[in-house]
Amino acid sequence: DGGITQSPKYLFRKEGQNVTLSCEQNLNHDAMYWYRQDPGQGLRLIYYSQIVNDFQKGDIAEGYSVSREKKESFPLTVTSAQKNPTAFYLCASSPNRGSDTQYFGPGTRLTVL
């Protein structure tokens, strides 16, 4: 089955620790995206990547970092500089930069204690 995998489903970390969220897709899509979802605020774009070894900051990139070393993988690191990291994180992909439709993974709920 083709799709987007995010792991783990639930993640707990202590304040001050960096944590990396995994996103893998086997759809052969060029573009990948990371969103943060908070109750009542919709989805906000953190980072996106149109092609391997290239990525751009989204609307709320501060405190986050990404890499895109492989086409199928786009991990997100939540650093200790992110002031309020507890949230639901969603990864998405689209066939290419010109595609208007995104396909979403199941999400990772991060709780920082």
Place this chain on the structure above:
Amino acid sequence: AQSVTQLGSHVSVSEGALVLLRCNYSSSVPPYLFWYVQYPNQGLQLLLKYTSAATLVKGINGFEAEFKKSETSFHLTKPSAHMSDAAEYFCAVSELRSGGSYIPTFGRGTSLIVHP
């Protein structure tokens, strides 16, 4: 930048009743418009999208939406609600950003509650 307004953070209907979820957008050019559905602790699933082919767009699960340029609206409807429709619904509008990527701007979401 585009903005999307979903009127009502919660909409409550009885099973079998009409569902109407409202979405207004700001755009100076014909947009790409979307409705997504999210079940608890899951990702978003595309319900339908408007890409200028037809103003009335039919989606999955019996949902449809009508694009009204004069009102800058893209409201989502379903004639008869089912218990399984209870979920969070997001309206989104895509805009072309630097580098040639279409990036959606999402509304804050509307939670649909269906009563038996």
